[in-house]
Amino acid sequence: MTELKKILHVEDERDIREIARMSLAVVGGFDLEQCGSGDEALERVRDFGPDLILMDVMMPGMDGETAMDHIRALDGFGRTPVVFMTAKASNANVDLLREKGAADVITKPFDPIALPEQLREIWRGLAGAAVQV
Amino acid sequence: MTVKSFPALVALSASPGLVHAAGIEGPAAGGMAGLTEWVMWLLVVALLLVSLRRGSEAVRLRKKLLRGQELELAFREQALNEHSIVSTTDKDGNIIEVNDKFVDAFGYNREELLGKPHGMVYPGGDPVLFDEIARATLRGDIWSGETQIVKKDGSIALTQCTVVPMFDEYGNHLKNISLRTDVTRDRISRAQQQLTSCLEMLPDDVYVFEPDSLRFVYINRSGLRRLGWSAEEYRNKTVLDTTPNLDERIFRSMLAPLIAGDIPSLQSETTYRGRPIEAHLQMMETTDRKCRVVAVFRDISDRKAAEKARREFTAMVSHELRTPLTSIKGSLRLLLSGSAGALPENALSMLQIADGNSDRLMALVDDILDLEKIDAGQMDFTMEPIEAGELLTEALDAYRGYGAEFGVEFKGRGLDQPIHIHGNRERLLQVMGNLLSNAAKFSASGDSVEVSLVSQGDMARIEVRDNGSGIPEKARATLFDRFTQFGGEKGGGPRGTGLGLSIVKAIVDQHGGRIDFRSETGKGTTFFVDLPRTDNKDSGRMRARTQAA
Numbered sequence: 001m002t003e004l005k006k007i008l009h010v011e012d013e014r015d016i017r018e019i020a021r022m023s024l025a026v027v028g029g030f031d032l033e034q035c036g037s038g039d040e041a042l043e044r045v046r047d048f049g050p051d052l053i054l055m056d057v058m059m060p061g062m063d064g065e066t067a068m069d070h071i072r073a074l075d076g077f078g079r080t081p082v083v084f085m086t087a088k089a090s091n092a093n094v095d096l097l098r099e100k101g102a103a104d105v106i107t108k109p110f111d112p113i114a115l116p117e118q119l120r121e122i123w124r125g126l127a128g129a130a131v132q133v
Numbered sequence: 134m135t136v137k138s139f140p141a142l143v144a145l146s147a148s149p150g151l152v153h154a155a156g157i158e159g160p161a162a163g164g165m166a167g168l169t170e171w172v173m174w175l176l177v178v179a180l181l182l183v184s185l186r187r188g189s190e191a192v193r194l195r196k197k198l199l200r201g202q203e204l205e206l207a208f209r210e211q212a213l214n215e216h217s218i219v220s221t222t223d224k225d226g227n228i229i230e231v232n233d234k235f236v237d238a239f240g241y242n243r244e245e246l247l248g249k250p251h252g253m254v255y256p257g258g259d260p261v262l263f264d265e266i267a268r269a270t271l272r273g274d275i276w277s278g279e280t281q282i283v284k285k286d287g288s289i290a291l292t293q294c295t296v297v298p299m300f301d302e303y304g305n306h307l308k309n310i311s312l313r314t315d316v317t318r319d320r321i322s323r324a325q326q327q328l329t330s331c332l333e334m335l336p337d338d339v340y341v342f343e344p345d346s347l348r349f350v351y352i353n354r355s356g357l358r359r360l361g362w363s364a365e366e367y368r369n370k371t372v373l374d375t376t377p378n379l380d381e382r383i384f385r386s387m388l389a390p391l392i393a394g395d396i397p398s399l400q401s402e403t404t405y406r407g408r409p410i411e412a413h414l415q416m417m418e419t420t421d422r423k424c425r426v427v428a429v430f431r432d433i434s435d436r437k438a439a440e441k442a443r444r445e446f447t448a449m450v451s452h453e454l455r456t457p458l459t460s461i462k463g464s465l466r467l468l469l470s471g472s473a474g475a476l477p478e479n480a481l482s483m484l485q486i487a488d489g490n491s492d493r494l495m496a497l498v499d500d501i502l503d504l505e506k507i508d509a510g511q512m513d514f515t516m517e518p519i520e521a522g523e524l525l526t527e528a529l530d531a532y533r534g535y536g537a538e539f540g541v542e543f544k545g546r547g548l549d550q551p552i553h554i555h556g557n558r559e560r561l562l563q564v565m566g567n568l569l570s571n572a573a574k575f576s577a578s579g580d581s582v583e584v585s586l587v588s589q590g591d592m593a594r595i596e597v598r599d600n601g602s603g604i605p606e607k608a609r610a611t612l613f614d615r616f617t618q619f620g621g622e623k624g625g626g627p628r629g630t631g632l633g634l635s636i637v638k639a640i641v642d643q644h645g646g647r648i649d650f651r652s653e654t655g656k657g658t659t660f661f662v663d664l665p666r667t668d669n670k671d672s673g674r675m676r677a678r679t680q681a682a
Contacts, residue, residue: 013456019463027472060450087455109459111493113470 004123008050010041010067011085012059020054028116038067045071050080050124054106055114057086057097064131065100072101081126087111112126136367146647180537211238218292222251224306226263238315240285254282270298321420338430340372343393343423344416346372347381350425359406359430367426376405388426391416405430409437430536443509452499459676462491493630500632507639514557514643518667521593522548524558525584528565535570540578543569552593555667560640566631568597568660575601575658592646592663603654613638613648616672 007030011017017034025032026081033048039062041053053071057064068082081103086093094105104122106115213219214232218239221230228246236242239254246254252263253260262280269276276296281289292313299307329351340358342349346450352367354358360367373379390396399410411431418424428492451667465488467473469481476484506512529543529661536543554561565584572582576599586595604612616631652658 015460
């Protein structure tokens with residue numbers, strides 16, 4: 001099982017990007033690339049080649065779900081796991097995002113100290129599911 | 134001998150001729166006088182004969198007159214009987230006579246009525262009305278008014294009634310004769326006209342159709358406007374003409390439980406001719422016992438638009454409040470963890486205050502949004518069968534750590550009983566989380582909080598008992614109100630939002646349950662939540678509630 005190393009974080013809020021940078025790069029030690037919009041993520045995803053994408057749902061312009069669909073349509077990214085972050089924490093929203101292909105959903109506010117381990121846990125779960133398949 | 138000796142004859146008639154005859158002196162003596170006397174006697178006899186003849190003629194005429202009067206009375210009675218419903222009651226109010234019309238109109242036979250108190254045909258005996266009629270008739274007045282009569286089949290007839298009292302020559306009340314006209318049909322007709330006028334003014338569509346043929350018997354103005362039909366046109370149309378490609382089989386199968394009386398009404402939200410509609414269908418019986426389906430369609434476009442706006446607002450507020458709070462909370466957590474470098478102790482103390490209050494602000498946002506969702510009917514209450522003991526164990530496991538922060542141990546009792554409820558797991562866990570966290574906050578370190586489950590008839594009772602400071606009696610009335618806090622938490626812990634128990638109550642209410650508490654200051658509090666059990670005959674009711682939710 002490969003280790004989770006490269007994360008592409010897509011978030012329009014600059015402050016939250018900064019907290020996520022501290023959380024994922026400083027606390028978690030991941031190789032992190034950050035984008036402020038879905039369009040920017042589409043431009044940079046090929047070059048960066050992330051293991052996992054952490055994506056905000058509500059963003060101006062292209063929203064998270066649309067960005068995921070576009071990235072999934074790119075060659076080699078059809079199975080790249082996308083973990084959504086959302087402030088809409090209702091079960092119905094979470095279920096809807098999972099139905100649309102999200103690997104998991106993390107609700108805001110997130111704990112920046114716990115976030116790296118949360119993502120590693122999701123990654124391990126995905127790898128386990130892949131082995132079972 | 135004088136006519137005086139014939140007093141009977143004198144008294145026989147009051148005719149002037151006889152009065153004159155009675156004034157003649159008796160017979161004189163002598164031959165001439167004897168002849169004169171005989172002539173006189175003959176005259177008297179002749180006069181008597183004439184008088185007798187006249188008398189018998191008078192008697193005959195009087196008899197004829199009486200016969201005529203009797204005949205007239207009989208005709209009048211016949212006419213009255215033809216026109217009116219007539220009954221007679223004795224002075225005690227017992228029925229002594231009813232005419233055929235009475236029998237025909239109200240369905241009783243004479244044996245059932247005669248000798249019975251007249252109250253038997255009035256709904257509930259109507260003592261007030263009896264009193265009013267009795268007072269009027271005893272005074273000798275004729276009473277007129279509207280009365281209701283209970284027909285033999287139990288239905289009510291409206292009658293216009295006149296009660297005429299009859300007295301003997303000494304003024305004793307003998308009987309009352311009641312003359313009635315059945316005005317039920319007039320009243321119904323008038324009521325129908327009024328009802329139709331009201332229905333015509335309604336902004337909702339009203340459709341009435343026959344359940345078998347689906348043929349319309351009435352459509353109000355709003356309905357006709359929506360369908361683009363005229364008032365003459367709709368009588369030839371059926372329900373199937375209202376919507377292109379309406380599947381008759383599906384429509385009839387939808388109506389079947391309503392027609393069979395299995396359900397009291399059918400309600401649904403649907404789109405009809407491009408507009409969102411709330412449809413309500415109900416069966417009714419006409420006065421002539423024909424079954425009809427009444428469908429009321431309400432255009433809910435405005436309501437739907439308002440609901441959408443409210444949903445969007447809730448989502449927007451949720452996002453806009455959570456986003457800055459995410460930054461604040463995240464920054465504080467990183468600083469407190471030392472990820473951004475070591476901080477002096479005083480700075481850490483200040484950051485801890487900020488961190489605790491950001492938690493509180495976040496809880497407040499969550500609670501306000503929860504209440505907003507409950508008020509707007511947007512909170513998810515998808516119900517499922519739940520084993521109550523399992524749910525409580527899950528709640529205890531989830532909050533055990535929270536209790537430990539306060540040095541409070543959570544214990545379960547009776548959680549292995551097979552008691553089932555129907556509910557929303559997430560919401561019921563929210564209820565338990567609130568009750569457990571409250572119990573921990575109000576307990577002394579080293580205390581325990583006990584969660585127990587018991588079955589009480591149709592209900593499952595969940596109890597959360599602490600040994601804390603208790604809730605003062607004065608707080609009882611407002612404890613489940615919004616923004617209610619009465620203090621008493623231990624220092625150090627995060628303060629509540631004052632919304633938790635109102636949310637808990639709203640959730641329990643949505644489950645058809647009840648929440649309350651008993652408390653003794655200084656000894657502790659027990660909150661109990663009663664939820665309908667589903668492992669009994671009431672499960673159907675709960676399912677119905679679930680669908681409604």
